[in-house]
Amino acid sequence: MIKGLCLSASAAIVMATSLCAQSTRISEDRDAFSFSLNGTSVRIERSGPACPPACLQPMLAAPGVxxxxxxxxxxxxxxxxxxxxxxxxxxxxxxxxxxxxxxxxxxxxxxxxxxxxxxxxxxxxxxxxxxxxxxxxxxxxxxxxxxxxxxxxxxxxxxxxxxxxxxxxxxxxxxxxxxxxxxxxxxxxx
The missing domain is CATH 3.40.250.10 (Rhodanese-like domain)
Structure with missing residues (x-):
């Protein structure tokens, strides 16, 4: 039983590690960004804190500010x-x-x-x-x-x-x- 718990704990650590290594959203409405450069597809992704709440904010917070x-x-x-x-x-x-x-x-x-x-x-x-x-x-x-x-x-x-x-x-x-x-x-x- 202890051996099973250790395997489960190891599996949980591996799963958590792979989840941490995954990319996160860029903003609330954008997972990633792709564009074409000289006929080559380029993809921009983000890693880091989970979005939301840690989403990139626009330069303009409100009109006139x-x-x-x-x-x-x-x-x-x-x-x-x-x-x-x-x-x-x-x-x-x-x-x-x-x-x-x-x-x-x-x-x-x-x-x-x-x-x-x-x-x-x-x-x-x-x-x-x-x-x-x-x-x-x-x-x-x-x-x-x-x-x-x-x-x-x-x-x-x-x-x-x-x-x-x-x-x-x-x-x-x-x-x-x-x-x-x-x-x-x-x-x-x-």
Whole structure:
């Protein structure tokens, strides 16, 4: 019986290993991508975390919202955050934010911005929205873990859906992965 269990466990490990080695979806609506190059069929697949939830996100999170890079974040920190007119928002869960984030970022998990959250109006108030008036709302740059994390794009769409002006929102699609790949400083947060 023990021998049978060992074989079953071995079989499970082999099955799990082969499952891990399989490709995953590129995005929610695309398994892989094929095209022709000089008469040769070329196929692009993706390996890595399972999609969903770790699907590649589009460069455009919502109409009218600009997607920015690292240099624009530095300018935003200098011009808006330092002046108290903007917030760099880490849309990941608190544990991830606490482990490592971009200096100057505040944590507003994407889930807190969803329409069904009973505290969303309080959160919008903290972002400078007064009784549905967005004229005093902070300018925001929103990021998450990286190009295959849905949190920032969802947060942007939920804010736009709540009436937040697209002109006051920026989307950093590269997220913490692109930031650290560029060799830029990070901090641990409490």
């Amino acid at each position: 600009s997607t920015i890079g690292e240099l624009e974040i530095l300018d935003f920190l200098d011009l808006f955050v330092s002046a108290g007119q903007g917030l760099l928002v880490d849309a990941r869960l608190p544990d991830a934010y606490g482990a490592e984030t971009i200096p100057g970022a505040v944590n507003v998990p994407a889930a807190t911005l969803r329409p069904g959250n009973q505290y969303r109006d309080d959160l919008l108030n903290a972002l400078g929205v007064r009784n549905g008036d967005f004229s005093g709302a902070y300018d925001l740059v929103i990021f998450d873990g990286g190009a295959d994390a849905p949190d920032a794009a969802e947060a942007v769409r939920d804010l736009v859906g709540a009436g937040y002006p697209a002109t006051k929102l920026k989307y950093y699609r590269g997220g913490l992965t692109a930031w650290t790949t560029a060799g830029l400083s990070t901090v641990r947060s409490q």
